[in-house]
């Protein structure tokens with residue numbers, strides 16, 4: 001991998017490799033863009049096929065956070081961490097504390113939170129070493145696990161997308177295929193079940209499937225069958241890149257709306273589903289509930305204020321679909337433009353020189 005070529009292509013600011021032999025920590029912190037503010041993005045722990053795959057994931061996810069935070073109207077830039085390892089076997093206290101010290105070393109340029117494979121308990125350990133962590137226990141006056149709030153945002157965004165596709169935002173009687181029933185999707189299924197949707201679910205974790213079948217009367221299918229099932233809405237809620245050359249020809253859904261990050265394998269897949277008339281709710285717009293919620297901690301957490309902001313996801317999805325229709329462009333592109341325009345507006349409005357206490361001029365001696 002030609003790392004600097006990649007960094008230049010999407011204009012990344014910084015990549016930090018963190019290694020701690022004693023605890024086994026191998027982490028990559030990617031900071032994409034801090035124009036809007038410090039980079040906030042979660043920490044993913046996953047067993048990657050190679051170090052290159054881990055770096056690529058960190059970079060793609062960090063860039064996604066820049067767009068997510070910008071589109072959500074947050075004054076935050078984008079970053080993300082991946083820790084290489086199996087979250088079921090390789091975690092230990094020293095690992096997260098060592099990681100916390102690496103974050104502290106960045107002096108606020110990067111703030112972390114949960115992602116796939118990490119929990120509130122892990123964030124609490126990080127918090128032993130640094131303040132630059134969110135999603136810690138409510139006992140600290142914090143917002144706790146972001147997943148239920150992410151799920152609520154996805155539910156609201158899905159309703160907005162359904163309105164554009166079916167003329168009503170009611171999900172009663174709609175058949176919804178949910179891929180992955182982990183932290184976010186379990187809570188999403190709860191909302192959908194309560195509204196009277198019919199659920200088809202899959203997961204590589206059989207226990208997670210069993211819970212959804214028992215609690216929500218969902219029909220279970222094998223992981224590779226989910227794309228082709230007869231349904232109104234496909235909700236990708238596992239890992240990324242599931243909208244690709246193999247899966248698109250199988251899709252019967254009229255709407256794609258789910259929690260997973262980086263759902264499109266390549267942008268051309270966004271063009272393809274647009275041409276097929278599928279309404280795609282861009283991933284980073286619909287799944288911003290969690291980051292909106294944890295970001296509120298930076299002001300002193302207030303759940304009511306956070307949830308009010310999460311409600312804007314419905315309007316943001318409507319806005320993206322409107323721009324897509326008006327300009328005849330795919331929704332992913334409409335969302336990218338919305339996010340990029342905000343970053344550019346802020347970049348321009350902050351272009352004046354502001355001296356800080358450590359500027360070189362402040363060290364000059366006057367005679």
Ligand SMILES: NC(=O)c1ccc[n+]([C@@H]2O[C@H](COP(=O)([O-])OP(=O)(O)OC[C@H]3O[C@@H](n4cnc5c(N)ncnc54)[C@H](O)[C@@H]3O)[C@@H](O)[C@H]2O)c1
Nearest residue numbers: 146147150180182183184203204205238259260261287290
């Ligand atoms: N947790 C949040 O608040 C949040 C916020 C925004 C985005 N996301 C994104 O949403 C997605 C889900 O996050 P989560 O926190 O629920 O993670 P999770 O690990 O709790 O759930 C993911 C589930 O997907 C399953 N899975 C993995 N590969 C699969 C496959 N090939 N087929 C079927 N199932 C598979 C896993 O077994 C797991 O149950 C991730 O892409 C994450 O980055 C999460």
Ligand SMILES: CC(C)C[C@H](N)C(=O)O
Nearest residue numbers: 042113114115146290291
């Ligand atoms: C900050 C976190 C809540 C990040 C979350 N995992 C996301 O992808 O948005």
